[in-house]
Amino acid sequence: MEDLAARLGPRGFAFAFLYVREAHPGELAGHHATFAGKCDLARRLRDRWQIARPILVDDLDGPLHAAYGMLPNMTYIVGQGGRVLYRAMWTDAASIEWACDYLQREAQERRTSKRVAPFYSELRGFRAHDQYARIFMNGLLEGGGRRAADEFVAATEATEGRAAADRLRAARQELPEARP
Template sequence: MTYNYGNFDATDYDLVNFRSPQPGQKAPDFTIEVADGGGRARLLDFEGDFLVLEMGSVTCPLFQGRRQTMTGLDEQHSDISFAVLYVREAHPGANIPAHVVQDDKSACAAGLIADGENRRVFVDDIEGTVHTAYGGYPNSVFIINRNGCIVYAVDWNNPTVTRRALDLLKAGKPAALRAWFKPVPPQVSLRVLGAGGKGSMSDFLRGLPHLIWNNLIRRNVRLLLGRKTGVAPNIKC
């Protein structure tokens, strides 16, 4: 599969196995581009007690539908650093197509900032090196401590649970939480996919049964039956 696929297909993602670094493991670090002329910086060079790193793109309804809540979290936690890693377009279309060169990706990330994104936005390279190292999902979230260790990781961001994870970690407790998959309201998907242009909506609808089965049903049942464990907030790895 080409990393920057031109047409979304649910089988582009392994929705059963989230192959990413897990809590207690070292977070991959890279020197990458900072959006909108910010130069280059190390991903894990942050000032807060923790870094909340979220994957996203402008054509991802889940990411777009959670931005307001995540921005609110950023504003509430002045002692925590927040960042977005701009990845491939989740649902490319005629208006916002797949990235062909790095400038395409940088322009989309700059557009995210122009749309009011206040968190620091990192721009992955065109091959998706950083994204792949973090599991390759469109809207996953990782919380990383000052030792560069992952202390919370989830394949699909659930902002309510992310908020609880931060509260626990700041209180010195492990974030052993279940993060249920929650879709965004239909109007959010319609707006985001409509902005993507021709192909964005139709590709999404074609893959929707697969997404519902694997994310909303199969994943949540597996989560219900499984046991969730956490690691100490100050763990060294």
């Protein structure tokens, strides 16, 4: 997303990161008890991933997060008129770039007095799956810690079943952090 922001920012798109609640709190990074603590973790995120986009912090009890659907890593594109132009449950740079290109072409056509009518559209997105479990488990261990990883495996077993949880357990065993 940082690369996308660097390329599309000069074309008139404002990029920002809205910091919300910890998705997977653990012993390394716990839940937010204070707004100052929330900002401390936002700085840790900025420094870990070298985020150059403006980071905006939602209030402690998450009113904007709730208003937008409360998922941990969604992305919205909002037009100058204040209407949602694109939304995705998961941040996906490829479809965001496609949407920005599409929206910019449409805006240019309107500027040349071409008449357009809006319509509603949806897209079923797909995320890269190769090595996903290993990468995700590694992120949990490095972010929240072992407790965050334990809790996610337990939640996966409760919602998706034993096989899905076992895939995560196997991925975790491949990681050096998980070995005793």
